[in-house]
Amino acid sequence: MAEGQNVLTVNIVTPSGIVYDHRASMVVVPAMAGQLGIMANHEPIITPLEIGELRVKRTDNPGHEDAIAINGGFMEVSHNIASIVADSAERARDIDIDRAQSAKQRAETAIKTASEKHDSNELVRAQIALQRAMNRINVKNHLL
Known part of the structure; x- marks a missing residue:
């Protein structure tokens, strides 16, 4: 070949x-x-x-x-x-870890708020945002 x-x-x-x-x-x-x-x-x-x-x-x-x-x-x-x-x-190499950490914190806060309000749509969006933030953090740290 x-x-x-x-x-x-x-x-x-x-x-x-x-x-x-x-x-x-x-x-x-x-x-x-x-x-x-x-x-x-x-x-x-x-x-x-x-x-x-x-x-x-x-x-x-x-x-x-x-x-x-x-x-x-x-x-x-x-x-x-x-x-x-x-x-x-x-x-x-292009991931800004501080920005990813901030996104993680915002998502965690949004999850808590959505859970307290029993807003299932907002809860799903916040969970996806948390998953994306964690993925960026893990890739930057190459932990996956």
Whole structure:
């Protein structure tokens, strides 16, 4: 096989534009059914993604994994291209930990308020906001 056939192109796009575009030996995504690892020459697949850490093993630095916090979306793999369309995505190196901690505190306060008011819609929104904030914190600290 030619070298190009053992390489996977990984790109992540959000409504704000391209967040990530690199060649990789493997990508691991938080699929709805659990963690899903994709390597070159994988069969075509489309899968929904949930809030979580996406990891990329790049070909130009085999000992390093890029970590990206994503907040839902989907991934399509075809012809050695893994295209991820996410609601939002942030590389670990770009996450502002103070901002993420503030978002976590706001979400915790919103959960408490929604629980006291028995507002189930607001409670769900606050729980999702907390999950997103925790994901960003964990990816920044690479604890996932």
